[in-house]
Amino acid sequence: MSTLTGIWGKFNKNRGNAFGYGLLIPSIIVFAIFTFWPFLYTVYLSFFDWNMISPEKEFVGLRNYMEVLSDSKTYRIIGNTFLYIVLLLAINCVVPYIFAFVIDVVLKRFNGFYKSAMFLPAFISLVVGSILFTWILNPVSGPLAIIFGWLGLEIPNWTKTQGWVILVLSLITSWKVFGYNFILLYASINGISREVIESARLDNVPLWRLFLQIILPMSSATGIYVFIITIVQSLQYVFTPVKVITQGGPDYASSNLIYHAYHEAFVVYRTGHSAAISIITMALFLILLFLEFKLVERGIYYEN
Amino acid sequence: MKTNRAVALTWHIIFMATVLILVFPIIYAVGMSFKPLQDAYNNVLNILPLHPSLENYITLFDTLPILQITMNTFIIASVVTIFKIVTSFLAAYAFVYFDFKGKEILYFVLIGTIFIPFTVTMIPNYLIISEMGLLDSIWGVMLPQLADAVGIFLIRQSMKSIPVSLVEVARLDNMGHRRIMKDIVLPLVRPAVTAVGIWFFISTWNEFVWPVLILKTTDNYTLPLALQMFISSEGGTNFTVAMAVSVITMIIPLILYLIFQKYIIGTFTSSGIK
CATH class of the missing domain: 1.10.3720.10 (MetI-like)
Incomplete structure (x- = not known):
């Protein structure tokens, strides 16, 4: 019986945590798409020669x-x-x-x-x-x-x-x-x-x-x-x-x-x-x- | 110890001068917007118009879709504010009332984004919006701003000041998180949420950098962009019309300021930055 309540309690706790993560999802999605990914992409762009229009980006290493x-x-x-x-x-x-x-x-x-x-x-x-x-x-x-x-x-x-x-x-x-x-x-x-x-x-x-x-x-x-x-x-x-x-x-x-x-x-x-x-x-x-x-x-x- | 009268007087003079510098331009703009251009040039020092006229406002309505522009600004500011408040409130609740792996790190990373200069994300965000076909659309302005680290921070501060026992008792009563949020936490943090919301609204209303990149045609402009049109490199030949746009840009923020300034100052004072 005690193990059962233990498991039940744990299950409840995990469910609670899942709910907690769920609350964060909207913010995390916005930040992931519009802050974190752009940040990495800017780092990436800093190694390329590009004019924003041309389909080709030329890798130039540290030249920029x-x-x-x-x-x-x-x-x-x-x-x-x-x-x-x-x-x-x-x-x-x-x-x-x-x-x-x-x-x-x-x-x-x-x-x-x-x-x-x-x-x-x-x-x-x-x-x-x-x-x-x-x-x-x-x-x-x-x-x-x-x-x-x-x-x-x-x-x-x-x-x-x-x-x-x-x-x-x-x-x-x-x-x-x-x-x-x-x-x-x-x-x-x-x-x-x-x-x-x-x-x-x-x-x-x-x-x-x-x-x-x-x-x-x-x-x-x-x-x-x-x-x-x-x-x-x-x-x-x-x-x-x-x-x-x-x-x-x-x-x-x-x-x-x-x-x-x-x-x-x-x-x-x-x-x-x-x-x-x-x-x-x-x-x-x-x-x-x-x-x-x-x-x-x-x-x-x-x-x- | 009594403060020396002369010292106090000196400080009052300094503060009055500061207030004058800060507030004078606003009053000046209102006065100018009711002056015909010639009058504005001839009587620069008269704050009040000698011959008040609505000429500038008429010119403005004739040359720009100003109602549409005001509407755009209002929609952008409202939608962004509502989303930011909801996402910030939910995230703050998770940070305060849940324990999960990596919570501290996640919080630190989110708050850390406050210190990233906008230039670091500007090109990729422009490309994303362009890929989505949202250039020159108010949706392109709104989309990247639907969550906010400062909002999470301030609402979390306010939630932390609620006695933990209140929420614990509710939990023991088997009250679900949804009800705790709605019936216990929200009413207690409402002043902070209101203040943060007003602040979001004002900031988005006044926003310049991002809309300037995204919006191209006057029909889609927001008020600060419309205003920028009247600054020509030769030094504003339409100066008084620019003042009329300024007044329209300022009205809503000024009204909100009059109603809510005590609220906002109070929120800073009570939740503070700690």
């Missing part, structure tokens, strides 16, 4: 990688990519971290208003943002140029100027990304026990020390998440203003690895190069993430 890595343009674009990453991190990770701290811990008034207002652009299309800022920041006839004109200042012709173009495109992207990161960080800081904060304040701990020694470590799990999505996702968001406003120009000055992979594939139809660039991009991301974890591993405080 060699060509991409021996092209001076590539290094320029990798340099741009790092500049974007640094700017995006400063604007969308460091600044909202400090803002969230001040709004949650230091200030008493308008907290709700700031939260709502800063979150608002996260809901709006970045194409809208790109077009609006192209107009607002137009160096000749835009409203900002006119106000600057009164002060005797000029707005640089940023769409055509190296350096400026990356800064402005980063700012436009940040308009969209800032609020989302801010809300995540705010939520995390808001979850820190008020007793800890109050007792620190009773002890007259200066604000900057409260931030660096209590808030930062205690919200670091979210902090790291925001750090990572800023690198991985904001960089992909930059694609939109680049595509809409500059198409990577002038002379690749605003292109980054994401836009360049698109450009190679869908503008000049060199799928091999595009695939190689994508794989290199992913490798760079992985190295960055790995370094990030190595560096801060010890400092993470898991909130639960």
Whole structure:
């Protein structure tokens, strides 16, 4: 009898597990077809010379990688990519971290208003943002140029100027990304026990020390998440203003690895190069993430 | 300790300035969309139109199948959202309430896909959609996006906060998983599911990169693509009409924002990223 219940129980458990797998099937099918297989196929394509139309793909081994890595343009674009990453991190990770701290811990008034207002652009299309800022920041006839004109200042012709173009495109992207990161960080800081904060304040701990020694470590799990999505996702968001406003120009000055992979594939139809660039991009991301974890591993405080 | 008044005032000024930078463009767009083009050029600094007119909207309806385009955007965003919510909810349930071989690895792999840049999957996905004959069709836009790792992640976080005993008691009562899902788990995670759903809807509504690859004719466009048509390399001669499209693109997200922002902020606060 006992073996019978044992078997019955096991049968039930297996049936339960089968049901569990069943629940995962829809997601797994979508991911298998549209993420995992494409990933492998891109690796495969990176070893072939192909223009997306011709029926023949020519195997070229590592030649695509060699060509991409021996092209001076590539290094320029990798340099741009790092500049974007640094700017995006400063604007969308460091600044909202400090803002969230001040709004949650230091200030008493308008907290709700700031939260709502800063979150608002996260809901709006970045194409809208790109077009609006192209107009607002137009160096000749835009409203900002006119106000600057009164002060005797000029707005640089940023769409055509190296350096400026990356800064402005980063700012436009940040308009969209800032609020989302801010809300995540705010939520995390808001979850820190008020007793800890109050007792620190009773002890007259200066604000900057409260931030660096209590808030930062205690919200670091979210902090790291925001750090990572800023690198991985904001960089992909930059694609939109680049595509809409500059198409990577002038002379690749605003292109980054994401836009360049698109450009190679869908503008000049060199799928091999595009695939190689994508794989290199992913490798760079992985190295960055790995370094990030190595560096801060010890400092993470898991909130639960 | 009291916060120094001067310090507080400085911060308020900084935050007000930030809010102004973030919100001003939206208000500006609405104002501009009701200005005739000439007025927009002559009175750049007037946010409110001196002679409000519907000219831009009329031009827009004359030149573009804007109702069709709005409808496309709405269908894509709705279908994608519904599928993503269902697939994410089911997967999250499996990850939280079942034990099976390779569960941790599978979860790790699925969540890991968040960090794959879209360029890595873009060419093969384009080829798949092309093979299926779905280029220039809204189905081609929707098909690759019917599941979502972030959705699985957030809904799983929310399910994990439900006391295990609740589900265990139901199991002891011989309640089937289908009923537990529907009658116990779903009502408890509904706020999170709503928030995630709104977020999916907004993201898909605003999506640009993938539709730009798939959709070719204006009849099949979504709103962000229609908007892009008004940016000419010479610098937008149809600027005020572009503003009218912007306003149409923004209306639904703004309404959803007004209704649901507390919900979404609340979901981030309670389930968080841990």
